[in-house]
Amino acid sequence: MSTEIARINLSAGAVETVMVDGEPHVVFRPAVEAIGLSYPAQLRKLNDRSWASRSDIATTGADGKTYRMVAVDVRTFLMWLATVNEARVAEATRPLLVAYQRETASAVNDYWTQGGAINERATDDQLDALEQQIEERRARRALGLIQIIAAMDDSVDPRWKRSRQLHHYAEATGEVPEIAPEDRALLVETYLKDRGLSRDECRAVRSPFGRQLVAAYKLEHNGQAPKESFGLVDGRERPVKSYTESDRPLFDKVWKAFFADRYPAQQQLGGAA
Structure with missing residues (x-):
């Protein structure tokens, strides 16, 4: 068929x-x-x-x-x-x-x-049933994402996998995810925005900052490169290097060494490194 x-x-x-x-x-x-x-x-x-x-x-x-x-x-x-x-x-x-x-x-x-619309003559019971169906679908989707993340190979950062699983579990159950502050994802994009860079400046700095960050990470971790994860970059989900808030001091170190002189105003906005 x-x-x-x-x-x-x-x-x-x-x-x-x-x-x-x-x-x-x-x-x-x-x-x-x-x-x-x-x-x-x-x-x-x-x-x-x-x-x-x-x-x-x-x-x-x-x-x-x-x-x-x-x-x-x-x-x-x-x-x-x-x-x-x-x-x-x-x-x-x-x-x-x-x-x-x-x-x-x-x-x-x-x-x-x-179906793209709700029947305007639907009864309260029908609307309640529809709402229940939507909640159940949302829960199934969240649990499905948990399974997909669990099946990802070892190239994906286990810290990122764990935090995303907690997020989707909370989405499925309606609870608030309990993620330790030091385990929360930290994207290069987010860090540069926190520094006060404009969208165009972020795009210009993102790649060179990322390369210096990878090099600094390897120096601090006996040659081991950061693992992979996924994050929103320019509004789209893309593969990215995986860092967490525990790595923020390393971000600050790279910024101060290679970029602070070029963006003094942003250095002030971002705070002392």
Whole structure:
């Protein structure tokens, strides 16, 4: 039996989706090729990731024939997006990549689970039941993310994994996550903003600051490089080096040694290092 494909419009382009075992999935090939990447290469990369969840589905083409296609759940699609190097994407297709990163989860979820609207004649009991369903879906999504994070390999910082799992557990249970201050993630982007740098200054300084920070981290940790994690950079989830608030003195040391003289006003805004 073939699977119905639903094309969901985004602010730029669209994404093709299907339901698999009651869960919304993204059809992988058209999404990959729409941003100009090699589907075989990206599929191989996906198959090598322990967190990836894929399904082979039967779909009916325009010629009436049945074809096999790969679909991935929304969590896997978002994790894959975080590994896409923006520099490898043509400038003309970057708006679609941004739309994928920012809009896919909510657009797909709303289409398949909410139908895009609520019946204005719904009774209080129906609205209560709908609210309960939404809470249950949110909890299932959070618990699914916990499982994905747990399955990540050793290249991902265990401190980051633990803090994100606590965050999603709290999201599932409605509690406040108990994360020790020294274990909270510290991004280069966040640190530079704390220093008072503008958006353009952050973009200019981010890479050289990051390189000096990695070098300083290795000196303090017997040649061991910082592990990987994921964080918001320019509003998008991307792979980043993993640091926590316990590393802030090292950030201050690198700033003072290499950047403070170039940004004296920001040095004052950020406080004494």
